[in-house]
Amino acid sequence: MLMARFIPPASLAFFSILVACGGDEANRLVAQPCPTSAPTTSSATAAPDAGGGETRASFRLPDNDEGMWTVDHFPTERLEKLHGWAPSKEWLEQVSHRAVRVGNGCSGSIISADGLVMTNHHCARGCVSNLSKKGRDYLATGFYAKTEKEEVQCPGLAVDQLTGITDVTARMNAATKDAPEAEFHAKQSAVKAAIEKECATGPTVRCDVVTLYHGGQYHLYKYRRYKDTRLVLAPESSIAFFGGDPDNFNFPRYDFDISLLRVYDSDKPAKTSEHFRFAPGGPKEGEPIFIVGHPGGTQRSLTVAQLEYVRDVELPENIEALGELRGLLTEYGARSAEAKRISNPRLFGTENALKVMQGRYQSLADAAFFGKKVEAERALRAYTSSHPELQAAAGAWDAIARAQNEYRNIHLPYTILERASTLSRLFEVARTLVRAADERAKPNDQRLAEYAEARLPRMQENVLSAVPVYDDFEAAMLEHWLMHMRAMLGPDDPAVKNALGKESPGDLARRLVHGTKLKDANVRKALFEGGKAAVDKSDDPLIQFMRRIDGDARAVRKTFEDKVEGVITKNTELVARVQFAVYGDTTYPDATGTLRVAYGELKGWEERGKPVTPVTTFGGAFDRATGKEPFDLPKRWLDARAKLDLTAPFNFSSTNDIIGGNSGSPVLDKQGEIIGLVFDGNIHSLGGDFGYDETNNRAVSLHRTAILEGLDKIYGATRILAEIKP
């Protein structure tokens, strides 16, 4: 599943490892120092015959469907050459208002004039789960609001619609001009906070300064923010995620991974004149198809030193941690049906993240793939040293490597204390409250980036939203984090001693979770609004615990920002300049959670020598069903079998270059009409984090015919069909 973050949006961050780079406040939460941006060279390598005497012409993008393009910088010529057709400016402008961002890690599309939004089931899964309770499990039974009145609010799930983009590069650059490395980060944060604050004029406006091309450009993205989002339809989890973890990121596939939401404005369906229509047919071979969405982050510009760190340290550590969490959650769910209902959303996300990490690791451990990255860097460095005008950048790769080595030394405390979350909603809330109290007492430009004035409303939303909390599960997760901390940092580490004292992780976790009053929204509200005075005098055990440990986390964050992030950001900009010099503006920026268009075509691939057909059918799902989880079709589907055209297309694969965050993106034809709904990539697409491999990187989508057939014959969603049909 291609979420940028897998977690229910309101539950905040998790282990940092599960959070894609870029997008939202995720910038502060990434496992890898977020490349603060340069044009990709990953697959756009130097031509192999370039030798040591690279010229600008040696560098070019390969002739394939690589690229996640911004709408204001679209490769029209290239696309005409490759597919014989390219969309107009108007086409691009139009789709950019119709494609939305859903929650913190998904994409979606507006599909009616009354605020109907289509996304994946897995993007609304947190909501479906939160609306469930003992004896009423919408993940198991599905949900359909037969009338508008039955539409239920999804706590904490916001939808953002892009309304405008402004170039703020000059102002950003002016603010950091001549800043030494150690101050670079602070100065950049300050000006970013100021720009966003000026832009965010009201509660329905969201503003993000986005770094493109790793500092080549800074754009201000302005959104219409819909905070009142309601659930309209969600199928049973068993068909939305048919095949479960074994089939995830695999193909052939048979998933009805869709949900329908509706955005509301003043308690009424929002008026959305800008919306997509469904196309009369699906994708056709040889025709270009488009995916418009919000890919969360790619890391195609990392240097070899950074990639080595990712391959040798970060991914193995993350894979182990996720594996452990997977085992723990699987067994937690075996306690009872209720325990399973409570823990399943997290298991779901954990398994997804685990496959993502495995896919990435496989790419980087592949000597040929890695060799290309090494060769591309060599060529770029050779070009740099033979061009005097680029001398300022000559030391950038080594500077990044040195910062990366610094990071090796602090990555454990940094990821565990600061970036990783505890998996506990209460812990996260407590941290936000304690930090907000401290940060809001400072001038806007001196705060931790995520507490800048323009970002506070989202933070408040999050802290106050009514996400259910289950004491036992919270305590289990908090205990697990404390155990993990002690295991990784060692029992003699001062931060570990400070956190645990003489308590065991389990005793401490239970004392905090059972003793805290933060489950009460009024208590949270009082602490958020009461600010530092209220927090300082709070006797809530979790608030007190957080105040005790926050200094350790802040200290390592400061070291990270000054010695690692600042250095990498600054030097990545220098590398980016070289990349500009050779690629010019003929390429696309790394994904950053902002709107992108990817083009491609319907296509299978070869898997271990055997061809994979790009389209599956309804009939295939019935053949694959065993009646046992995760291959059990819902009763509604079994009952509807006779009514269905079993030869109708179900899922399909295409060559579009997408990544986590694209979940829920519409797939469009030349007319800009919906022919599918992206919900996954194949396993090879996961290496797409570092580079696009046209031979086997495929996007996986739900076919428009399956959507319409399913809504009609299985879910009887007649009012919805009437609403979306032209």
Next chain:
Amino acid sequence: MLMARFIPPASLAFFSILVACGGDEANRLVAQPCPTSAPTTSSATAAPDAGGGETRASFRLPDNDEGMWTVDHFPTERLEKLHGWAPSKEWLEQVSHRAVRVGNGCSGSIISADGLVMTNHHCARGCVSNLSKKGRDYLATGFYAKTEKEEVQCPGLAVDQLTGITDVTARMNAATKDAPEAEFHAKQSAVKAAIEKECATGPTVRCDVVTLYHGGQYHLYKYRRYKDTRLVLAPESSIAFFGGDPDNFNFPRYDFDISLLRVYDSDKPAKTSEHFRFAPGGPKEGEPIFIVGHPGGTQRSLTVAQLEYVRDVELPENIEALGELRGLLTEYGARSAEAKRISNPRLFGTENALKVMQGRYQSLADAAFFGKKVEAERALRAYTSSHPELQAAAGAWDAIARAQNEYRNIHLPYTILERASTLSRLFEVARTLVRAADERAKPNDQRLAEYAEARLPRMQENVLSAVPVYDDFEAAMLEHWLMHMRAMLGPDDPAVKNALGKESPGDLARRLVHGTKLKDANVRKALFEGGKAAVDKSDDPLIQFMRRIDGDARAVRKTFEDKVEGVITKNTELVARVQFAVYGDTTYPDATGTLRVAYGELKGWEERGKPVTPVTTFGGAFDRATGKEPFDLPKRWLDARAKLDLTAPFNFSSTNDIIGGNSGSPVLDKQGEIIGLVFDGNIHSLGGDFGYDETNNRAVSLHRTAILEGLDKIYGATRILAEIKP
């Protein structure tokens, strides 16, 4: 903990990944094709200035404490040079009869004339756990037999005492001479089986043909096998493993990791005139100290292609699988105190194995460490091509690399279906019964190696031994294995379909575990003795399941043996010849689970720039205690505090080159008297699998003074002290 295998000896194999290479029937169960043996080059690299024109003199062992030496090939001169003293032949001969092998993965020492054997607590942990039951948890309370009558039998725990070594190289070589690669393995197995059969003249004799120097030599090791082993004393697990997983493989350390067993002969304490005595004092700085034990296996001769596989595929996969199992077992234990008692031994072993894998991975992911291996191989290959007499070996590295690539393609089905166990005792028993029925119908020389005539008694012992089985836990483990199989091979794999049919992993596991009668020793006995006829007509669901799936496992094993193992064995022999040519017989063979002597001295090291003192004290343990697991001292210790000399030495570190399997080895002074008991290495010692790094590879032992003080003042083991004191 330095077990070669972590599991209670009677519970057979586990995931292959937990089993050390070499030793016992483990030869058939290793995750890495067991290097069938050559002299080490890992740390014994070519001298750095050798360049391309290597001469024999360029290759030499560094001047440090590297090496696990055989007693019949001991580096007397080298040792005299390094430490100014070397043991005599008689000294070596004597210790080789006094040091024993305990179970399948540990070492031990005979310490009285009446069969008293000292080993680690963790080596007898399976026994202590198996003797426990609800309401009587000897892991928690400790165990001490105040009288001989109270000594209780440890089911399935055997002790092997070396009685003789015979060189069988000529006969082995004659049998495989001119054999093509695909037949090499079968021919070698056949002659091995024949030699072992001739040697194993009765139930108290154990015989193993051992491959040394990867085929440079084959030796027949003959043992006196004690099958009736009884528990005499085991301290509380909380002090035996004080600091638990967080402190495991770390130092400073405070573990009383000892247990005392007694071997019996005809229901009476065995007469053991050959036994060690305790030295009057402990290790002294500057004096050589010796560790005599049974290191399970090292892989110091792997080629670069093999090491790349271990680094990029095997270790990451194993670390993930172990991490997942760790999470599952942790949470399983949270169900209840009883669930914790049942699952804890496996958690314990899982966490130990996980640290081992992490340590190994860290070494191989270290560019400097790996670079040395690359350079050593380059030098060896250069030497080969410049010496016409070695031309036969010129293609060996590439042949190994090709076989390794073959292995990449089949490693998942091979490790999961054939080498990995299911973690379920019942599953393993069923497999043994089904295979024994098939194999025993064949001539001795055509059987799977572990079913050769000479090995059957041990197999029978194992199948019939009374290890407690807990249905719920067995089913959980079997379900986990089935889930793992489906996840790794995919739901469309024919073997997965064959195993699961239309059942879910959980339903199938529960049906098999609850339905099988194999929990009854009489049923097992009838099936083992009834042979093929009895097994074929059995309606036991687990036997039937095993018969259904065994073909898939056998098929991939055959491919492995013919296309991978045979090729690697044969070509590793060729590489070994080159190594002989350059190192001559001045080096030691890779560890193979047979008796070795490692020398060294008391020494700390530097950890992140800070010196680590090599000796800890009793007082340190009391300082470190928090009263909470795993830092909780037992009541007996807290009560005895006033009686103890808190400045007395507790644990110490030394430079001896040891590895998994050395757990329980005695540490000896020049007089061959006991000054300590090895129970661990530091984290850096784990890279010792691939090479010895003198800067930080350390063995960790329990001091003799702590042993004697503890037995006296804490456990009041007066009859034992009387027995072992001279």
